[in-house]
Amino acid sequence: MTEVGVEERKLKVRKIKRTRREAKYKHYPVVEDHSTAAQEYWEPIVNTGLWAIKGYQILKGPCGGGTVEEALKREPKEFMVIDRAAFALYSHSYGLVSPFFRGLLEGKLKGTKCPKCGATYCPPRAHCWNPKCRVADCEWVDLPLTGVIHTFTVQCLAAAPFEHQLPFSMGWVKIDGADTTLAMMFHIPPRELFIGQKVKIKFVPKEQRKGDLTDCYAVAVPGQKVPKWACLQKDPEKLESLEASMKQTIQFIKKRYGIDNSPEVRGW
Amino acid sequence: MARDEKVAICNGGIFRPDLWHGENAEEGVATAYQDLLKNVPNLTADDIDALCMSYFSDHLNGQLCMGWIIQDYLGLHNKPGYRVESGGSTSIDAIVNAYYMIKSGMFDVILIPGWEWMCEVSVAATNEMIASAADTDWDFPVGGYYNAFYAALEVRHMQLYGETCEDLGKIAVKNHNNSTHWPYSQWVSQHGTAPITLDDYWKNRLVCWPYRVLNCALMSEGACVLLMATESKARRFTDTPMWITGVGLGTDSMRPGDRTADFAYEGMKDEAKIYPDFVDPIKTPYPDMANFASLHIAAKRAYPQAGITNPLKELDLVELFAPYDGVELALYEDMMLCPRGEGKTLIREGVVEYGGECPSNLSGGLTASGHPVGATSLYYTLFLYWQLAGKIKEKCGPNGLQVPDARKALITGHGGTGCQGAVVTFESE
Ligand SMILES: [Zn+2]
Numbered sequence A: 001m002t003e004v005g006v007e008e009r010k011l012k013v014r015k016i017k018r019t020r021r022e023a024k025y026k027h028y029p030v031v032e033d034h035s036t037a038a039q040e041y042w043e044p045i046v047n048t049g050l051w052a053i054k055g056y057q058i059l060k061g062p063c064g065g066g067t068v069e070e071a072l073k074r075e076p077k078e079f080m081v082i083d084r085a086a087f088a089l090y091s092h093s094y095g096l097v098s099p100f101f102r103g104l105l106e107g108k109l110k111g112t113k114c115p116k117c118g119a120t121y122c123p124p125r126a127h128c129w130n131p132k133c134r135v136a137d138c139e140w141v142d143l144p145l146t147g148v149i150h151t152f153t154v155q156c157l158a159a160a161p162f163e164h165q166l167p168f169s170m171g172w173v174k175i176d177g178a179d180t181t182l183a184m185m186f187h188i189p190p191r192e193l194f195i196g197q198k199v200k201i202k203f204v205p206k207e208q209r210k211g212d213l214t215d216c217y218a219v220a221v222p223g224q225k226v227p228k229w230a231c232l233q234k235d236p237e238k239l240e241s242l243e244a245s246m247k248q249t250i251q252f253i254k255k256r257y258g259i260d261n262s263p264e265v266r267g268w
Numbered sequence B: 001m002a003r004d005e006k007v008a009i010c011n012g013g014i015f016r017p018d019l020w021h022g023e024n025a026e027e028g029v030a031t032a033y034q035d036l037l038k039n040v041p042n043l044t045a046d047d048i049d050a051l052c053m054s055y056f057s058d059h060l061n062g063q064l065c066m067g068w069i070i071q072d073y074l075g076l077h078n079k080p081g082y083r084v085e086s087g088g089s090t091s092i093d094a095i096v097n098a099y100y101m102i103k104s105g106m107f108d109v110i111l112i113p114g115w116e117w118m119c120e121v122s123v124a125a126t127n128e129m130i131a132s133a134a135d136t137d138w139d140f141p142v143g144g145y146y147n148a149f150y151a152a153l154e155v156r157h158m159q160l161y162g163e164t165c166e167d168l169g170k171i172a173v174k175n176h177n178n179s180t181h182w183p184y185s186q187w188v189s190q191h192g193t194a195p196i197t198l199d200d201y202w203k204n205r206l207v208c209w210p211y212r213v214l215n216c217a218l219m220s221e222g223a224c225v226l227l228m229a230t231e232s233k234a235r236r237f238t239d240t241p242m243w244i245t246g247v248g249l250g251t252d253s254m255r256p257g258d259r260t261a262d263f264a265y266e267g268m269k270d271e272a273k274i275y276p277d278f279v280d281p282i283k284t285p286y287p288d289m290a291n292f293a294s295l296h297i298a299a300k301r302a303y304p305q306a307g308i309t310n311p312l313k314e315l316d317l318v319e320l321f322a323p324y325d326g327v328e329l330a331l332y333e334d335m336m337l338c339p340r341g342e343g344k345t346l347i348r349e350g351v352v353e354y355g356g357e358c359p360s361n362l363s364g365g366l367t368a369s370g371h372p373v374g375a376t377s378l379y380y381t382l383f384l385y386w387q388l389a390g391k392i393k394e395k396c397g398p399n400g401l402q403v404p405d406a407r408k409a410l411i412t413g414h415g416g417t418g419c420q421g422a423v424v425t426f427e428s429e
Helices: A005-016 A036-047 A068-073 A097-107 A236-257 B024-039 B066-073 B089-105 B123-131 B146-161 B165-179 B186-191 B198-203 B230-239 B257-259 B293-306 B325-334 B343-348 B373-388 B391-396
Strands: A053-059 A076-082 A111-114 A139-141 A146-155 A170-174 A182-186 A198-203 A214-221 B007-018 B050-054 B081-084 B109-117 B206-209 B223-232 B243-250 B315-317 B410-415 B420-427
Touching: A068 B007, A076 B257, A076 B343, A097 A111, A097 B243, A146 A182, A146 B146, A146 B343, A170 A198, A170 B123, A170 B146, A170 B257, A214 B257, A236 B206, B007 B024, B007 B089, B007 B186, B007 B230, B007 B315, B024 B066, B024 B109, B050 B066, B050 B089, B050 B373, B066 B081, B081 B089, B081 B391, B089 B109, B089 B223, B089 B243, B089 B373, B089 B410, B089 B420, B109 B373, B146 B206, B146 B257, B146 B325, B165 B186, B165 B343, B223 B230, B243 B293, B243 B373, B293 B325, B293 B410, B293 B420, B315 B373, B325 B343, B373 B410, B373 B420
Parallel strands: A182 A214, B050 B081, B050 B109, B315 B410
Antiparallel strands: A053 A076, A111 A139, A146 A170, A146 A198, A146 B206, A170 A182, A198 A214, B007 B223, B007 B243, B109 B223, B243 B420, B410 B420
16 A cells, blocks of 8 residues: 555544444334443444554565474575454343343342252353253342352463453352352452352442443452361462462563552552 | 264374464465375375365454365365364364264265464464353453463362372473474474473463463464275275274353253262362262363263273373363363372373373373364374374384374363363274
8 A cells, every 4th residue: 555545544534423323223222321432442443444454574484384393494485464453343132131230230149040940040041951941931039249169260361351450369159049150350369269268249339330240359258267178278389389470470560550469559 | 874884084184283374274274285195195186075174263364264265275165065163172073073974974085174373363362262262241251261261170170189280280291291202293393392391390480370381272373184084985095094983072061160050960970979078069069160071971972882991991092182281180080091080190100191001192282282273183183093003103203102002092172161072082903
């Protein structure tokens, strides 16, 4: 593309007016709309042209079949590598389990219960998956904001949108009264984490809630002793090496994002 | 009514997995196909009845219907062909589908081209696109890339059955060092052939506790083709056919967190009693978030077909699809090489090392040798083909890890967190 062509394209992009979000299917009038930010974020990207080639590089390196050794011995070739950015904005329905996510906005946890086998689901299922129940319709039940850690991990490496929160632990919690387990973030120091730990479910401040699972997180019920059998405790070396990695991660995040995620500042 | 004739893997061709290739996917597949044509000089396009295309993602390359490009690029676009896709299961599923196609009696000879070009987008973006194979409403939004899912599964297994980080380190060292004997390995391309030690493992960067970089599958680009045929046709292409003796498929819940009330598997295994007493009881004790019911039931379906009753004794080697090393350990159990909870003893006692009773992942596997999803299980099936044909030294050089007189082998593959899995057993003549 010539210089002029590039300029013309830029102008064209600028001239496009902000468009109103198109209405969805006529049978579904909008009842509430919290999508402006997404729309504003998205529009300029879409208007640059989804499949437009944005740039290129020339790389030089091995080619051809055979073993690594054979390939490296061959005369290297030059390859042209183009940059393309293709996206879409998906409008996806939470379906019949939407009440769960609306519950999060209100700081509540809801589950569903099968009227036939009595299984209680959180994450909720609109229909029971027990083969004996023939996909029975489930009923909504309110669940307490307490549960037990079923399993966990501590992340020291992640990509956007989670990277700036590193290091953090997350895992699956069996909400009291439920038979399945729900994934969520933990605000618990890894040194104190164990399977079987009793937790309370907390919510971020109301104005920050988005109606997804990042609205809630688990904290430890105070006063619990970390048992000797806990897999992180059985071997002190493991715990030390984990904590050393976490320290490195905290420094990395400080440097990259200017955010201090050390436990003294964050509180967990 | 399935046809009676046996089905064989007749040979294959390889375009090695690597972090990046100048060639694009169709050129990589063509290079692998060239390799097959070299290995089977009398194979012509007329011999091929149909193609079964194996590739996982449309996102990674922004190209739908990549299979059509491949078929036309190889000049095989006048043949019946279709794509198989099931996440990480894709490439083993392609083998299973080709097997069904031949067993149906409709086709005699099938070509499986498999590939994946995973590095056109950034590693972070690839991780994110792969994570969209998990439940994007429930698991992905809370920090859940597969690193985290699998790490949490391993923590549960570790807590229930007592393996240690060192056991995971030993598996990593075993697989990386095996990989240095496979001259097509991505590890070799990136890091050379020097062996690694447990000390290197402890210094390696932690990703998601307990997994370090060395415990996790690689991002790869690469291609592989396999040729499959009926017994009568196979003889034209190979003197050393590798017979498929058993095929099993299984699926499990999308969300691993639902496996505490996994009713479809209720009663399959009465294992509540082997739970340690400090763990709260759950609705269904198997698979929990610790083992892989999809793969266990796949093995239970495949073994009787193959007449296998004592897998540890009867199998000469196994290639276990392990994107994370704890999966390999859990699969020792789910493949019934040992009872549930005893996977750790197989790595501690050297049973799964080269020279052991049942070596596992002599190829190096996904964490060391490469994991271009649509080609992955094809590579390691081809590796088994060379093993059972006694051709490892010929293919890999004097350092190749040939299992002497290998006759029976197994490969597993799965997608998601074991949401879908397959087991295929093989036997030489
Ligand atoms: Zn039910």
